[in-house]
Amino acid sequence: MNKTLYKEYYKDFTYLTKKANSVSKYTLVICEKADAAKRIANALGEKVTTFNILNSPVHRVKRGSEEYIICSAVGHLYNLGTTREKRDVFPIFDLTWYPLNVLEKRKNYISNKIKAILTLSNNAGKFVNACDYDVEGSVIGHNILRYGCKAESSKVFRAKFSTLTKEEVSNAFDHLKVGVDFSLVRAGVTRHIIDYIWGINLSRVLLSALQHSTNNVRAISTGRVQGPTLKFIVDREIEIRSFVTKPYWTVKAFVNSSNGKFYAEYLKDKIDTQSEALLIKEENEGKEGVVDQLRKMTVQIVPPTPFNIGDLQKDAFRLFGFSPSLTLSIAERLYLNALISYPRTNSQKLPASINYFKIIKELGRQTEYQKEAAILMKTKLVPKEGEKYDPAHPSIYPTGEIPPIEIDGRQKKLYDLIVRRFFSVFGDNAFKERMQLSIKVGNKYFWKVSGGRNLYLGWLVFYEKYSEREERALPPLEVGDKVLIENVIVNEKFNKRPPRYNYGSLLEKMEEENLGTKSTRAEIIETLYKRGYIMGDSITPTNLGFQIIQILSRYSNKIISTELTRDLERKLEDIENGNDIFNEVLEDTFYFTLQAINDLMLNIEDVGQDLEQALRETFYEKSILGKCPQCKDGNLIIIRNKNNGKRFIGCTNYKNGCRASSPLPQSGVIQNTGKTCSTCGWPIIIVKGKRRPWKLCTNIKCNRKK
Amino acid sequence: MKKNNKICAICKRKVEKHDNFCNYHFLALLNIEKNFQTWKDAYENLNWKEYLEKLIKNEENGIWVQEVAKYLITEKMEGSNV
Numbered sequence: 001m002n003k004t005l006y007k008e009y010y011k012d013f014t015y016l017t018k019k020a021n022s023v024s025k026y027t028l029v030i031c032e033k034a035d036a037a038k039r040i041a042n043a044l045g046e047k048v049t050t051f052n053i054l055n056s057p058v059h060r061v062k063r064g065s066e067e068y069i070i071c072s073a074v075g076h077l078y079n080l081g082t083t084r085e086k087r088d089v090f091p092i093f094d095l096t097w098y099p100l101n102v103l104e105k106r107k108n109y110i111s112n113k114i115k116a117i118l119t120l121s122n123n124a125g126k127f128v129n130a131c132d133y134d135v136e137g138s139v140i141g142h143n144i145l146r147y148g149c150k151a152e153s154s155k156v157f158r159a160k161f162s163t164l165t166k167e168e169v170s171n172a173f174d175h176l177k178v179g180v181d182f183s184l185v186r187a188g189v190t191r192h193i194i195d196y197i198w199g200i201n202l203s204r205v206l207l208s209a210l211q212h213s214t215n216n217v218r219a220i221s222t223g224r225v226q227g228p229t230l231k232f233i234v235d236r237e238i239e240i241r242s243f244v245t246k247p248y249w250t251v252k253a254f255v256n257s258s259n260g261k262f263y264a265e266y267l268k269d270k271i272d273t274q275s276e277a278l279l280i281k282e283e284n285e286g287k288e289g290v291v292d293q294l295r296k297m298t299v300q301i302v303p304p305t306p307f308n309i310g311d312l313q314k315d316a317f318r319l320f321g322f323s324p325s326l327t328l329s330i331a332e333r334l335y336l337n338a339l340i341s342y343p344r345t346n347s348q349k350l351p352a353s354i355n356y357f358k359i360i361k362e363l364g365r366q367t368e369y370q371k372e373a374a375i376l377m378k379t380k381l382v383p384k385e386g387e388k389y390d391p392a393h394p395s396i397y398p399t400g401e402i403p404p405i406e407i408d409g410r411q412k413k414l415y416d417l418i419v420r421r422f423f424s425v426f427g428d429n430a431f432k433e434r435m436q437l438s439i440k441v442g443n444k445y446f447w448k449v450s451g452g453r454n455l456y457l458g459w460l461v462f463y464e465k466y467s468e469r470e471e472r473a474l475p476p477l478e479v480g481d482k483v484l485i486e487n488v489i490v491n492e493k494f495n496k497r498p499p500r501y502n503y504g505s506l507l508e509k510m511e512e513e514n515l516g517t518k519s520t521r522a523e524i525i526e527t528l529y530k531r532g533y534i535m536g537d538s539i540t541p542t543n544l545g546f547q548i549i550q551i552l553s554r555y556s557n558k559i560i561s562t563e564l565t566r567d568l569e570r571k572l573e574d575i576e577n578g579n580d581i582f583n584e585v586l587e588d589t590f591y592f593t594l595q596a597i598n599d600l601m602l603n604i605e606d607v608g609q610d611l612e613q614a615l616r617e618t619f620y621e622k623s624i625l626g627k628c629p630q631c632k633d634g635n636l637i638i639i640r641n642k643n644n645g646k647r648f649i650g651c652t653n654y655k656n657g658c659r660a661s662s663p664l665p666q667s668g669v670i671q672n673t674g675k676t677c678s679t680c681g682w683p684i685i686i687v688k689g690k691r692r693p694w695k696l697c698t699n700i701k702c703n704r705k706k
Numbered sequence: 707m708k709k710n711n712k713i714c715a716i717c718k719r720k721v722e723k724h725d726n727f728c729n730y731h732f733l734a735l736l737n738i739e740k741n742f743q744t745w746k747d748a749y750e751n752l753n754w755k756e757y758l759e760k761l762i763k764n765e766e767n768g769i770w771v772q773e774v775a776k777y778l779i780t781e782k783m784e785g786s787n788v
């Protein structure tokens with residue numbers, strides 16, 4: 001059968017035809033992505049020939065007497081699926097790995113990928129899994145070798161590397177690990193199975209509950225990590241919406257000394273009553289004070305730890321506003337260009353084996369790092385490291401290779417951040433002088449003043465533009481100096497409500513609660529957006545998101561329990577570290593799934609009704625564009641004309657006489673920006689159609705348009 | 707499960723723990739009551755109605771708090787027949 005397939009597709013491919021009839025065998029190398037395959041081929045030998053099979057590039061290279069054929073996947077080629085296609089059947093525990101094209105029509109191109117790899121495996125004497133060295137990479141490669149190549153395990157090898165530099169790849173192929181890396185594969189497969197079973201069963205129960213009460217059914221889902229993550233967002237929103245602030249007062253003074261003017265703060269940060277704050281003003285303003293205590297101290301600021309993916313994502317969000325998934329994808333491009341080490345790592349360690357000196361020296365070839373490299377090359381290189389450890393990879397570091405001219409602005413930014421962080425961890429501690437003093441007025445009132453200056457920059461030489469710091473300069477003052485409290489400023493303030501999560505802080509919370517893994521967290525947040533459960537950069541649950549959590553917590557608390565999820569993450573880590581508890585973990589999952597299904601089924605009618613109402617409210621919520629600027633009472637919403645089906649914007653206060661209305665573009669998807677026009681106050685929308693998305697004010701009579 | 711057909715006076719969600727409000731607006735009501743003493747001390751001689759008015763005006767307060775405060779003010783005025 002293989003031979004026919006082969007003839008059918010590759011008649012024109014003479015090299016392989018010749019090979020098929022000869023006895024000599026090659027080593028087939030499976031990579032995760034096309035770019036990685038190219039790098040690996042180039043690392044293995046000087047003369048690389050590239051050809052195409054069914055639109056997939058394949059590389060051939062000789063290394064000593066051995067011949068290598070290097071091909072690539074596009075991430076996962078297989079995924080779990082069930083034979084029970086009817087969407088209202090559950091529970092489902094029987095699943096198999098299917099080629100992705102079988103599961104999703106739009107992934108048709110996968111079938112050619114698999115055929116190409118299958119053909120190449122016919123004459124392979126050895127197989128090397130050279131996918132990224134982590135749980136997912138191991139599963140990707142393992143599935144291809146098992147289901148695509150049908151390779152015997154005695155012929156399978158694993159390549160382990162953290163960067164795609166020639167040196168490290170070549171070294172990995174000199175020391176290939178024999179056999180399948182079972183603990184990584186098992187951990188990955190277990191996660192896939194659990195997530196699939198949890199997700200498909202609960203989603204199907206929710207769907208069938210919804211079918212119970214309405215014919216108008218849409219996709220609805222929950223997942224193992226998705227549920228608890230959504231719960232954080234909903235819990236925070238409940239806190240915000242029911243928050244009652246408290247008033248307090250702050251008191252500040254503008255002080256005049258013979259050496260200069262400065263601000264002082266009242267000793268108590270928060271004053272509880274208005275009358276007390278006013279009394280302080282009355283009894284201090286225009287009075288003379290004396291410098292009472294003066295403390296100068298030198299503080300040390302230690303260098304930061306090397307970047308792991310979480311730390312990199314946090315800093316890239318703080319400095320450039322990159323979302324974690326964007327940072328991850330940019331970092332992956334940098335990795336595929338061999339500019340940095342493998343980015344999906346938890347580690348804050350930097351082993352000496354990477355050769356610090358060599359990397360710094362090579363970075364110094366770039367003019368922007370010349371000075372920095374020169375400083376470090378004169379010192380003894382000892383990195384500051386963090387606690388976190390990852391068995392597969394060290395922390396993220398630059399390889400020293402020079403970036404090609406064509407890398408884009410965002411890649412350049414992230415690369416610079418990674419290089420400067422790498423330099424910083426070898427830097428000296430920074431020293432600052434902090435000054436604190438107090439001013440006494442009479443015997444009753446005390447004011448405090450603080451400021452400081454840099455003494456020695458240390459590691460901040462490398463990282464200054466990225467560090468967070470602010471110091472206030474002070475005039476020289478000595479104990480006993482007399483000063484004048486020129487002016488006292490009283491401010492009424494209110495406690496801030498808790499902040500909404502943003503991408504970065506939600507990621508941090510998930511990490512803190514041990515939900516998901518470094519490689520899945522960003523994706524889970526994206527899914528919550530896609531499902532319409534959350535919206536905005538400052539993350540707010542939609543009505544639907546709210547209701548899903550309310551329904552799940554009312555009828556089956558287990559589904560959104562953080563504890564259960566966390567416990568499972570710990571067990572998956574155990575499996576990854578070689579502990580054989582695979583079956584036990586799966587049994588637990590089956591048991592919990594059945595329990596959760598049971599909880600929901602006992603209340604199927606209520607669940608269905610609640611869901612239906614939530615969907616209806618969400619639909620309404622989505623159509624609201626903003627407050628009506630004409631009556632200042634109703635909401636402007638998108639309405640469809642019952643007669644001609646055309647959409648327009650109108651006010652919900654129509655019944656009470658508000659006639660605000662305006663036509664809308666008829667084609668394209670309308671997205672609310674949440675912003676209003678600075679000229680007329682009507683909502684601004686974005687229309688996404690076939691052409692480039694465009695922004696416009698919804699008011700046709702807006703003066704700006706004239 | 708026992709059915710309760712009463713709905714929240716503000717948002718029309720089902721009423722559960724409180725007679726007039728859904729659980730969310732009830733939670734807001736509890737927070738409003740809990741914080742009254744603090745506000746009274748802070749401004750001296752602040753009465754209940756003034757307190758509610760201050761809550762409505764202040765953007766830091768949650769949306770449910772503002773809705774409940776508005777409801778309490780209008781209800782009082784209609785009910786008291788002044």
Ligand SMILES: [Zn+2]
Pocket residue numbers: 714715716717718719727728729730731
């Ligand atoms: Zn309510």
